[in-house]
Structures are given as structure tokens and as C-alpha cells.
Amino acid sequence: MRVLIVDDSKMMRVMHVRSLRQAGYEAHVTEAGNGEEALAAFAPGAFDLVIVDWNMPGMDGLEFVRAAREREREAGTGRTPIVMITSQSTDEQMLRAKDAGVDTLLTKPVTADALAVTLELLLTSRA
Structure with a gap:
């Protein structure tokens, strides 16, 4: 599985990689420290999954998701699948995330078990 992990915290990126492995996913991971780096790495069809933090300096996660979805639309x-991680998940934020094209919104702290369940539901529903 090819995964793009986007978070301004290196420690969080490492934790997400560890969680993927604990969940039984063998992943080739590309890391990005912000939305700009992620967008530079993102191409339609290049990844099987994106895990992105909402709050980052510069281009935040929501802006990245909108830009990534636009690229996919243009490419046809x-x-x-995009999983967004945030420290708060109000109804308004959930709506904004869904409108941008996020498939699943998880609230920090995200455990390996929570990520595993989310990925199982998300990836099997697409199969």
C-alpha cells in the first residue's frame, strides 16, 4: 500500500507509520510536513491512502484536500481515500471536511486500534 502522511510534526508522522504497521498494513510511506509538500508529492492514482492533519502552517490540511480533489477531477x-486528523471535531468542522472531500475525520489522540478500524471500514468499502 502506498500512503502519503501529512503532518507538521515529525513525531506524529512516525506514530502514524507505527500505527499502520501495528494494524497489519505494509506501507510504502511518503511523508510531507505541510500541505505544500504534500501537494508537490500528490498525483491522482499515486497513493492508496492519504492521512492528513488539519492544522499546519502554510497550506493546511483542508486546503490540501481541496487541491488534491481538484487534481483528481481534472485527471478524471x-x-x-483521505483520513483527516484534527484536535477538535465539531459538527461544523465535520461538515467542512466532508465538503472538501475528506472520507473520514478522526479526533486526536488517534490510537493504532482506532486507525486500524477506520482503515478496515474505509478500504474494504472501496474494494
């Missing part, structure tokens, strides 16, 4: 490709 399928949608890459």
Missing part, C-alpha cells in the same frame, strides 16, 4: 481518476 478515482478518489484516493
Whole structure:
């Protein structure tokens, strides 16, 4: 599985990689420290999954998701599953995330078990 992990915290990126492994996913991971780096790495069909933090300096996660979805629309490709992680998940934030094209919104702290369940539901529903 090819995964793009986007978070301004290196420690959080390491934790997400560890959680993927604990969940049984063998992943080739590309890391990005912000939305700009992620967008430079993102191409339609290049990844099987994106895990992105909402709050980052510069281009935040929501802006990245909108730009990534626009690239997919322009290319006429399928949608890459995107899991967004945030410290708060109000109804308004959940709506904004869904409108931008986020598939699943998780609230920090995200445990390996929570990520595993989310990915199982998200990835099997696309199979």
C-alpha cells in the first residue's frame, strides 16, 4: 500500500507509520510536513491512502484536500481515500471536511486500534 502522511510534526508522522504497521498494513510511506509538500508529492492514482492533519502552517490540511480533489477531477481518476486528523471535531468542522472531500475525520489522540478500524471500514468499502 502506498500512503502519503501529512503532518507538521515529525513525531506524529512516525506514530502514524507505527500505527499502520501495528494494524497489519505494509506501507510504502511518503511523508510531507505541510500541505505544500504534500501537494508537490500528490498525483491522482499515486497513493492508496492519504492521512492528513488539519492544522499546519502554510497550506493546511483542508486546503490540501481541496487541491488534491481538484487534481483528481481534472485527471478524471478515482478518489484516493483521505483520513483527516484534527484536535477538535465539531459538527461544523465535520461538515467542512466532508465538503472538501475528506472520507473520514478522526479526533486526536488517534490510537493504532482506532486507525486500524477506520482503515478496515474505509478500504474494504472501496474494494
